Amino acid sequence: MYDPLFDYIERYSDAELLTCDRERIASIMKPKKLRRRQFFLEEGSICAYTGFILKGAVRQFSIADKGIECINQLCIENWWITDRESFIHHIPSVYYIEAWEDTDLLVFRRQDLEILLEMPAIQRMFWKMSENNHIASQKRLDAAISLNALQRYERFVRCYPEIVQRFPLHHIASYLGVSKETLSRVRKSRVKLGHK
C-alpha cells in the first residue's frame, strides 16, 4: 500500500529509497480513510495531519462572506493535502478540506516532520514540491489575471484532464473563479467547436 508514496518520493527526489528508509517511512505514516463528504480539516481547527492521497478525490475551500464556498484546490491520487500554515505553526485554519469521494490517505503528524526531513530524499522531495508549487501558483495567477473564462478552462483541461472528470461543474467553476453558469456556457461553446 505504500508503493505509490515510495514511487512519488523517488520520482520527486530523483533518488532511490533504501530499504531502511522505506521502513522508517512506513512506520511513521499511518493509513487513514475518509468517507465521501467527511472533513479532513475544518475552519477554526488546527491541521493535525499532512496526507498523501492513495485513492480518492478531495477539495479544499474557504467560506467567504455570505457563505460562498471558494475552492482553492482540487486533488486526486498522488497529491498531498494539508494547510501548511496551520500544520506547521499550530494555528487555526481558515480552510476546509473535504473528501469528495471515499478516500484513502497516508498521513503524518507535525512532530514527525522533523524525522521525515532527516532523510535526504524526503528533504529533496519537499524542496522540489515547494518549487513546483511556486511555479504552479505563478501560472494560476497569470491565468486568473490575463485569461478569460474560456481560456482558463482550456488550460485547466489541458493541465488536469483527470480532475475534470471527477468533480461536478460548479466545483471546477469555483476553482477557476467563474460562475457555474458561465462555465456551463463555456463547455457548450467548446462542444460546438469540435469539443477537442
Added chain:
Amino acid sequence: MYDPLFDYIERYSDAELLTCDRERIASIMKPKKLRRRQFFLEEGSICAYTGFILKGAVRQFSIADKGIECINQLCIENWWITDRESFIHHIPSVYYIEAWEDTDLLVFRRQDLEILLEMPAIQRMFWKMSENNHIASQKRLDAAISLNALQRYERFVRCYPEIVQRFPLHHIASYLGVSKETLSRVRKSRVKLGHK
C-alpha cells in the same frame, strides 16, 4: 554593507548567525549594481544570480503576445529576486527582471547555493521563505479571483504601502491585473471617500 542581509536571515531563520557564518556568507555573496532600466535577467537567457536588494526597486515581468508587459513582481529593499526555475535548473527564463531605480544587490551563483544551504540558518530561512511565498501567492490568487479592482488595490496599499510610492501607476495596474485607466479611476474614487 552586509548587515541588512544578516538581519534578514536572522529574522527569517529565527536563529543567530555565528561570526564564521557571517564570514562565509560575505565571502560568497558579491555586491552588484544595476542602473535604472538595466536588466538583471532577460527572456531567453539563464538566470545566473539570485540577488538580495540592499537598495533600490526592481520589477519582474513577462511579455505576452502583442508585446504587453505583464508584471508579476515589484520588489524593493530586503527582497530576493531571481527566476527560481531558471536559476535552479539552468533553463532559459521567460521573464525579464529590470531595475526601476538604481539598485544595489548582493548576489550569489547557482553553484554557491549548496554551500549556503550547509548553514542551518540559511536552510531555515529558505524554508520559511518558501512557506511565505506559498501563502502570499495563495492570497494573491484569492484576490485576483474574488475581489474587484477597488478591493484589490485597497489590499495592495494595505499590504505594501512602501511599494505604492515607488512605482508608476501603470506598473501597479499591471501587477494587479487591471488597466491603467481603471486604476486611475479607482484612485480617484478613493480620494473622494476620504483617501484613507
Added chain:
DNA sequence: CGCGGGTTTGATGATGCTCAAGCCCGGTGG
C-alpha cells in the same frame, strides 16, 4: 411520484477593457 442536486438557458446589469483625446510636467535643444 415527488424531491433534490446538478446543470442549462435566458434576460439584465455591472464591471472593467479598449480606444481616443487631452492634460501635466520635467527635460532638452534652439
Added chain:
DNA sequence: CCACCGGGCTTGAGCATCATCAAACCCGCG
C-alpha cells in the same frame, strides 16, 4: 527663455465579458 517632446496620468464613450437572478430541466433515488 521658450517651444517642443515624451512619459505618465486622466477623462470620456462605447463595448465585451461575465455575474446575477430566475426559471426550467434532467435524472437518480427514496
